Amino acid sequence: MATATAEDLAVRTDDLGKTYGDRPAVIGLDLAVPRGVTFGFLGPNGAGKTTTLSMLCTLLRPTAGRAFVGGHDVVREPHAVRERIGLVFQETTLDLDLTAREALRFHAELFGTPWRQSRRTVAALLELVGLTESQGRPVREFSGGMRRRLEIARGLLTAPQVLFLDEPTTGLDPQTRTVIWEHLHRLREERGITLFLTTHHLEEAENCDRLAIIDNGQIEVEGSPAELKAEVGDDTVVLRTCDDAGAALLVRERFGVAASSGPDGVRLSVSDGAAFVPKFCAEAGIPVLSATVTPPSLDDVFLHHTGRTIRTERGGPLTVDDVGRRR
Numbered sequence: 556m557a558t559a560t561a562e563d564l565a566v567r568t569d570d571l572g573k574t575y576g577d578r579p580a581v582i583g584l585d586l587a588v589p590r591g592v593t594f595g596f597l598g599p600n601g602a603g604k605t606t607t608l609s610m611l612c613t614l615l616r617p618t619a620g621r622a623f624v625g626g627h628d629v630v631r632e633p634h635a636v637r638e639r640i641g642l643v644f645q646e647t648t649l650d651l652d653l654t655a656r657e658a659l660r661f662h663a664e665l666f667g668t669p670w671r672q673s674r675r676t677v678a679a680l681l682e683l684v685g686l687t688e689s690q691g692r693p694v695r696e697f698s699g700g701m702r703r704r705l706e707i708a709r710g711l712l713t714a715p716q717v718l719f720l721d722e723p724t725t726g727l728d729p730q731t732r733t734v735i736w737e738h739l740h741r742l743r744e745e746r747g748i749t750l751f752l753t754t755h756h757l758e759e760a761e762n763c764d765r766l767a768i769i770d771n772g773q774i775e776v777e778g779s780p781a782e783l784k785a786e787v788g789d790d791t792v793v794l795r796t797c798d799d800a801g802a803a804l805l806v807r808e809r810f811g812v813a814a815s816s817g818p819d820g821v822r823l824s825v826s827d828g829a830a831f832v833p834k835f836c837a838e839a840g841i842p843v844l845s846a847t848v849t850p851p852s853l854d855d856v857f858l859h860h861t862g863r864t865i866r867t868e869r870g871g872p873l874t875v876d877d878v879g880r881r882r
């Protein structure tokens with residue numbers, strides 16, 4: 556059970572659960588998300604991220620526990636919750652025939668915003684997401700990144716306290732992801748709102764102040780990206796030498812560190828890989844052809860807590876390019 560009161564927090568859940576038929580999708584979720592942070596819900600496909608987000612946005616009724624957004628109960632006070640949130644869906648829901656400005660004006664009207672005010676709001680939001688220049692063009696002509704920025708602007712029309720984003724940069728190329736994140740960071744700084752996003756991209760997760768790793772409907776661990784990586788601990792060192800089997804033996808006997816020799820070389824884990832490598836080179840007497848030191852990544856954190864590596868939609872493990880290896 557979270558200790559802060561629901562009113563102090565942007566999002567709080569107490570033992571929240573959702574079962575589809577007899578199949579549990581989210582189990583015993585306890586979350587306490589402070590106001591004004593970027594909170595990431597990181598997990599593989601089918602982990603329960605969208606189900607959680609849908610419950611928090613009042614689109615899906617929980618089958619167990621309670622959830623509060625901005626201090627309001629999502630089941631008992633759905634209108635109060637809806638007044639305080641914005642939502643950016645995973646799939647695009649834009650009318651492609653409208654211009655960017657028309658799309659926002661149309662939605663502002665749906666929300667009942669007076670015409671004069673809506674003109675000002677829409678202009679400010681287009682500016683915020685860098686679409687002022689393109690506001691008169693039909694959405695059909697927009698790139699994936701521009702469409703996503705427009706959807707983010709649309710999610711902000713009601714001046715929400717919490718903006719929920721379901722996989723905000725999935726399907727976008729790495730450069731476009733970076734641009735979207737520049738806008739999200741700016742949005743956070745300028746408006747101080749809480750961003751609550753789901754993702755299975757490690758690169759995206761690195762942008763969050765706090766992360767909860769979810770797998771099979773349950774939270775495995777929660778903390779800042781730096782805390783989570785520090786907890787996992789050691790650097791991985793891979794050495795290629797002229798005699799890998801002999802080098803592995805030396806690492807074990809002289810340095811007291813477990814090491815295995817495989818097709819990619821000698822692999823070992825130490826707390827400070829950058830200090831270990833020169834020491835090994837000086838003492839080994841075996842020529843070292845190459846050495847790679849890799850600090851723990853969020854994928855290592857995921858592996859550590861779930862025993863599996865997080866996977867992309869393509870079904871394979873994330874590559875270094877996917878991960879971006881940002882630390």
Ligand SMILES: Nc1ncnc2c1ncn2[C@@H]1O[C@H](COP(=O)(O)OP(=O)(O)OP(=O)(O)O)[C@@H](O)[C@H]1O
Pocket residue numbers: 575579580598599600601602603604605606607755
């Ligand atoms: N309407 C539904 N009816 C039955 N089962 C569902 C329904 N929606 C989701 N599920 C199941 O619940 C589990 C969690 O799904 P959910 O969509 O929340 O995962 P996710 O983490 O958002 O995955 P993704 O990254 O693919 O969107 C999955 O096993 C999924 O098959």
